[in-house]
Amino acid sequence: MPKTCFERLTLHGPTMGTRWSVTMDAAPGLDVQALRQALAAAVQQVDALMSPWQPGSAINQLNKAETGCWITLQAPILEVLAAALEVNRLSDGAFDPAVGALVDAWGFGPVRDAPDAAAIRAAARPASRPTHELLELDPATRRARKHAAMQLDLCGIAKGYAVDRMAAVLQGHGVAHALAALDGELRALGGQAGGPAWAVALESPQAGRRAAQGVIELRDLAVATSGDYRRFFDIAGQRLSHTMDARRAAPVRGEVASVTVLARDCMSADAWATALLVAGPGAGLALAQRLGLEALWLLRRSGQLVQLGLGRFGAAGAA
Incomplete structure (x- = not known):
């Protein structure tokens, strides 16, 4: 049987305020233009349904709907909402999709670009139930x-779901060797055509510069990272992250610089990276151990970055 000759290709495009990309080993006969269009359409649909920045998005329609009234939604957003509610x-509320009002109040949403004390007080009213x-x-x-009245925000899970949609598009076009990425969320289909897994750099949580903290190998696996070093305010020397802790009605703060999670699908990796970042190293570690999650915490301690890992992120998990 003749050996298949693969071609290394890279496709990319803008979405969700960042860029999506796919690196793949393509077999002969692949319609690259059709694939590019399908990938762009997949991420565009996720953005159109789930972005709080899109006035007509489905998530904004749900946010505006009256309490107690049913609203019809498309299957993709229902799937993401179901996953968000399960996480x-x-x-125990560390991941909370109802943080939209807090995100806006602290200046990280489409409403304002700086914290507003009155809006923060209004958004901090505790919910009657989870x-x-x-x-x-x-x-x-x-x-x-x-x-109950709530403002939903799916930014802690939607990008991971978009990567899963990209993976589904690739599989539908017969691609078996690919690495799909959107910002800090990635998913590998198989390994590289020559056999090796896909090597992915784990970013060092340093604001203002890009550097590798280590490398993880992916094969039929997804990875996502949440941290406080990309979008934040610095107020009187205090770093305020864009990730909200609904239980404190305030941005995440503390010694956790970032959390990286491995999972079979990128939506799960994305949501759990956010949840563990919010939970912190103590409760987060206990939660990850109980659920069998594979996670890596990077902690700021005494001016140093300290690694704490579970599963493949243990002693030999990240090089």
Whole structure:
């Protein structure tokens, strides 16, 4: 049987305020233009449905819907909402998709570009029950309804889902060797055509510069990182991250610089990286151990970066 000759190709494009990209080993006969269009359409759909920055997005329609009223939604956003609510339940609220008002109040959303004390006080009112009990989904009829006023924000999970959609598009076009990426979320389909896994650099959490902290090898696996070093405010020497801790009604702060999670799908990796960042090294480590998650914490201690890893991120997990 003749050996298949693969060609290394890279496709990319803008989305969600950043860029998507795919590196792949393509077999002969692949319609690259059709694939590029399908990939762009997939991430564009996720953005159109789930971006709080898009006035007509489905998430904004749900946010504006009256409490107790059913609203019809497309299957993709229902899938992401269901996953978000499950992580909210399992993480004891560390991951909370109902942080939209807090994100806006602290100046990280589309409403304002700096913290607003009055808006923060208004957004800090505690909910009567956990978010997973206050948002009802009916997948059979593709509907959702809120049982209390809330402003949903899926930015802690939507990019990972977009990467999974890209992976599905690649598989649908017969691509078996690829690495799909969107910002800090990546998913590998198989390994490289020659056999090796895909080598992915783990970013060092240093604001204002890009440097590698280590390398992880991916084969049929996804990875996502959440941290406080990309989008933040520095107020009186205090770093305020764009990631919200709904339980404190404030941005994440503390010694955790970043959390990286491995999972079979990128949506799960994305959500759990956010959840563990919010939970902190103590509760987060216990949670990850209980659920069997593979995670790497980078902690700032005495001016040094300290690694704490589980699973493949243990002693030999990251080089």
